[in-house]
Amino acid sequence: MAIGETTYVNSVREQLLAGRTRLADVLADNESEQMLRLLEEVDGALHRIDHGAFGVCEVCAGTVPAGDLLENPLLRVCLDCLTPKQQRALEYDLELAAQIQKGLLPPTDLAIAGWEISYHYQPAGMVSGDYCDVIKDDGRLNFIMADVSGKGVAAAMLASNLRAVFRSLIPLRLSVEELMVRANRLFHESALPNQYATLVFGRTSNHGELELANAGHLPVLLAGKSGVTAFESNCKPLGFFSDETVDVVRAVLSPGDTVVLYTDGVSEASNRDGEEYGVEALRRLVAEQQPPCCPSKLVQACKQRLAAFRGAEERADDETLLAIQYAPETGQSAAAEAAGA
Numbered sequence: 135m136a137i138g139e140t141t142y143v144n145s146v147r148e149q150l151l152a153g154r155t156r157l158a159d160v161l162a163d164n165e166s167e168q169m170l171r172l173l174e175e176v177d178g179a180l181h182r183i184d185h186g187a188f189g190v191c192e193v194c195a196g197t198v199p200a201g202d203l204l205e206n207p208l209l210r211v212c213l214d215c216l217t218p219k220q221q222r223a224l225e226y227d228l229e230l231a232a233q234i235q236k237g238l239l240p241p242t243d244l245a246i247a248g249w250e251i252s253y254h255y256q257p258a259g260m261v262s263g264d265y266c267d268v269i270k271d272d273g274r275l276n277f278i279m280a281d282v283s284g285k286g287v288a289a290a291m292l293a294s295n296l297r298a299v300f301r302s303l304i305p306l307r308l309s310v311e312e313l314m315v316r317a318n319r320l321f322h323e324s325a326l327p328n329q330y331a332t333l334v335f336g337r338t339s340n341h342g343e344l345e346l347a348n349a350g351h352l353p354v355l356l357a358g359k360s361g362v363t364a365f366e367s368n369c370k371p372l373g374f375f376s377d378e379t380v381d382v383v384r385a386v387l388s389p390g391d392t393v394v395l396y397t398d399g400v401s402e403a404s405n406r407d408g409e410e411y412g413v414e415a416l417r418r419l420v421a422e423q424q425p426p427c428c429p430s431k432l433v434q435a436c437k438q439r440l441a442a443f444r445g446a447e448e449r450a451d452d453e454t455l456l457a458i459q460y461a462p463e464t465g466q467s468a469a470a471e472a473a474g475a
């Protein structure tokens with residue numbers, strides 16, 4: 135995206151003005167030096183936009199890369215012109231943000247009775263705009279896979295915000311429809327005008343009843359004895375829709391059935407020839423694992439296949455994959471088998 139593009143600069147101005155209003159609100163309640171400094175920086179960026187100096191490095195008069203500006207419209211110098219001290223401070227901040235974000239992931243050895251769960255999470259940079267979560271509440275298992283638009287720190291902050299939204303809504307025991315409508319509203323309030331998130335929210339009961347809402351995200355794969363079913367998106371991404379209703383699909387899981395969720399870092403991984411891995415290849419891989427193997431083997435197989443496909447090509451996007459298998463306690467399972475036989 136060229137910085138000279140009027141529409142682009144206008145959208146940044148709009149973002150900054152919206153951010154300025156929010157900052158002024160915060161400052162009205164609680165004045166802090168840090169917030170005042172931030173307000174000054176926002177005003178500085180608005181001034182640069184109005185005087186045609188936006189995206190021009192203040193030190194070398196070169197161009198600040200559009201991608202960097204997209205992540206941080208407050209940038210005043212290009213990365214090369216940061217002093218070593220500024221560079222170290224930036225690296226330290228990112229390192230800290232990455233650590234905080236890792237701490238927000240579900241534990242890798244997550245064990246929930248009745249379910250086998252495994253996931254893979256690999257940001258392309260230090261921090262990620264992907265959000266993956268598994269939350270047990272009141273005998274039900276809730277899971278989320280989301281991808282926030284954009285990259286870098288701005289996307290990561292919004293991903294963390296999504297986590298807070300879902301973690302506070304889930305204990306309210308709302309219907310999946312109501313929960314999605316409220317999550318959309320809360321997300322919309324904290325996102326910048328051009329930010330959105332594609333997201334899948336799922337909930338299952340101990341008896342295998344599954345409810346799924348797919349808001350603009352990639353198809354959810356459900357692997358069972360009779361093959362792999364795909365659940366396509368049935369509403370707009372979060373931040374886009376203002377409807378008061380959300381479509382929820384329902385299914386009943388049999389023991390061994392596995393739900394597979396992923397972000398486009400997986401399905402759109404590309405190799406040296408510019409070919410895309412694709413949802414279909416992932417679907418075939420999941421189908422090959424039948425009769426159902428355990429989620430950790432499935433996730434491992436996906437990781438290996440993806441690495442082999444990508445070859446020496448660098449990872450371009452955050453990669454997240456989650457597999458959840460319905461594995462009711464043996465007594466319950468035997469009863470289900472008997473009922474099915």
Ligand SMILES: [Zn+2]
Nearest residue numbers: 191194212215
């Ligand atoms: Zn410079």
